[in-house]
Amino acid sequence: MKQYKALIFDFDMTLADSAKVIAELLNVSANDFGYPSMSFKDVLPVIGNTHEVMLSHVTGENNPQNILNMRTHYRQLCRTRMAQKTEIFPDVPACLENIAGKGIKIGLLSLKLRDVLMQSLVKYNLAKYFSAVVGCEDVAAPKPDPSGLFTVLKVLDVGPQDALYIGDSLVDEGAAKAAGVDFSAMLRGGTTKEQFDHTFVKHFYSSAKELSNDIDTMAMAL
Numbered sequence: 001m002k003q004y005k006a007l008i009f010d011f012d013m014t015l016a017d018s019a020k021v022i023a024e025l026l027n028v029s030a031n032d033f034g035y036p037s038m039s040f041k042d043v044l045p046v047i048g049n050t051h052e053v054m055l056s057h058v059t060g061e062n063n064p065q066n067i068l069n070m071r072t073h074y075r076q077l078c079r080t081r082m083a084q085k086t087e088i089f090p091d092v093p094a095c096l097e098n099i100a101g102k103g104i105k106i107g108l109l110s111l112k113l114r115d116v117l118m119q120s121l122v123k124y125n126l127a128k129y130f131s132a133v134v135g136c137e138d139v140a141a142p143k144p145d146p147s148g149l150f151t152v153l154k155v156l157d158v159g160p161q162d163a164l165y166i167g168d169s170l171v172d173e174g175a176a177k178a179a180g181v182d183f184s185a186m187l188r189g190g191t192t193k194e195q196f197d198h199t200f201v202k203h204f205y206s207s208a209k210e211l212s213n214d215i216d217t218m219a220m221a222l
Contacts, residue, residue, distance in 0.1 A: 001203070001218040002182065006158040007099055008132075008149065010167030011110035011117060012048055013189030015092050015208070019047050021085035026058045029074040033066075035059040044190035048169035050111055050142045051075065075113060082112075083119035088126065089188070095208035096129040099215055107132040107152040109165070109175075111142055132156050144174025149181055164202070166211065173197060184211070 012018045023043040031037060038058045046057045051071045061067055099106055106129050110117055114135030121127040132155035139148040153163060160180040165172065168189030173196055176183035184203040185196050193204055205211050 001214040002164075003218055004104060004164045004182075005162040006105040006107060006153070006156045006164070008107040008109055008152050008156075008163055008165045008181070010048070010165075010169070010172050010186075011108060011112055011120075013168040014166060014172075014186045015108075016086050016088050016120060017188075018082070018086045019044055019189065021082060022047050022054075024085070025074060025077045025081060026054055028077060029055065029070050030059045032073060033059070033070055035061070047190055048111065048167075048171055050136070078113060078116050082116050083123055086120045088120065088124045089208060091208040091212070093124065093126060095212040095215075096126060098212045100129050102215060102218075104215070105131050105156045105158060107134070107156050107163075109134045109143070109148045109152050111136045111171075114138060143171040144178060146175055146179035149175055149179040153179075153181075166205070170195065173200065176200075186211075 009015055012022065020040065023040045026043060027037040043058060046054050051074055052067050055067055055070045055074060056062060096106060108130050112135055114133060114137060117133055117135055118127065132152045134148055134152050136142060139151060141147050149165060153160060164182045164184060165176040166184045166186055168186045169191050173183050177200060182202050183200060184205060185201050187193055187204055187206050
């Protein structure tokens with residue numbers, strides 16, 4: 001692995017096993033506005049996109065105002081229920097501790113609301129590892145727009161060439177491309193290995209433990 005000064009993570013299905021609660025709350029939102037539920041299998045491929053994209057996918061609704069109304073309701077549900085049912089993958093705490101112990105800066109960029117992210121990080125005592133946490137309300141435009149990554153890089157005081165972004169979706173990959181940041185794919189979400197751009201992805205990981213092992217290899221090469 002290249003020697004990086006910073007690692008930036010996506011949250012859902014990269015650090016956190018959150019797909020089921022996201023699908024549940026999307027369906028609750030849909031139901032509350034009179035739309036039927038969608039199966040988890042059919043929701044999974046859009047998890048990691050914006051709230052608007054996910055809600056439009058689940059409901060089939062295309063009217064912008066109706067989508068915004070549902071988004072407001074969905075975000076209220078997220079603030080009260082999301083962290084309760086979000087579980088951090090078991091190998092993540094040790095991985096973050098290992099990265100921080102090597103003196104590598106850690107950032108977080110997600111399409112989740114920042115306060116919802118912080119609820120989970122505090123719940124699992126992980127907030128101490130992150131020098132930058134950027135949510136959907138902190139950016140000029142959502143991923144794959146690069147502005148979120150640029151915001152994180154500025155806070156970390158690291159250049160694009162010295163950072164690695166790790167995510168599970170094509171919007172994560174697209175953001176990294178647009179920002180000129182290296183990207184590694186975490187294969188825990190709804191995007192398969194075949195769907196990623198193999199000419200761009202630096203590494204494919206099935207677990208945080210695999211990433212942590214690569215960090216050890218990087219450190220030994222110093």
